[in-house]
Amino acid sequence: MSTRDTLRTFIVDTFFVDDFADDDSFLRKGLIDSTGMMELVAFIETEFHIKLDDKELVPENLDSLSRVVAFVDRKQSLAKAS
Numbered sequence: 001m002s003t004r005d006t007l008r009t010f011i012v013d014t015f016f017v018d019d020f021a022d023d024d025s026f027l028r029k030g031l032i033d034s035t036g037m038m039e040l041v042a043f044i045e046t047e048f049h050i051k052l053d054d055k056e057l058v059p060e061n062l063d064s065l066s067r068v069v070a071f072v073d074r075k076q077s078l079a080k081a082s
Contacts, residue, residue, distance in 0.1 A: 004069045010043050011065065022066040037062060050075045
């Protein structure tokens with residue numbers, strides 16, 4: 001399963017939303033609230049074996065499915081390069 005599919009499945013199953021585009025803002029569309037964001041972060045860390053720093057917890061990294069996928073891919077690439 002791809003990173004995108006894994007994340008989409010988690011979001012659909014956890015937050016009971018299934019009608020959203022990859023670029024829809026989670027916060028502006030009301031798909032995921034601030035508590036939900038912490039659940040998403042915990043899932044990312046567990047599922048993809050990456051650690052998120054506090055400075056990375058910003059909308060540019062986490063406020064849409066496409067942004068989360070790009071962020072996870074970047075973090076995994078950096079980890080492999082180390």
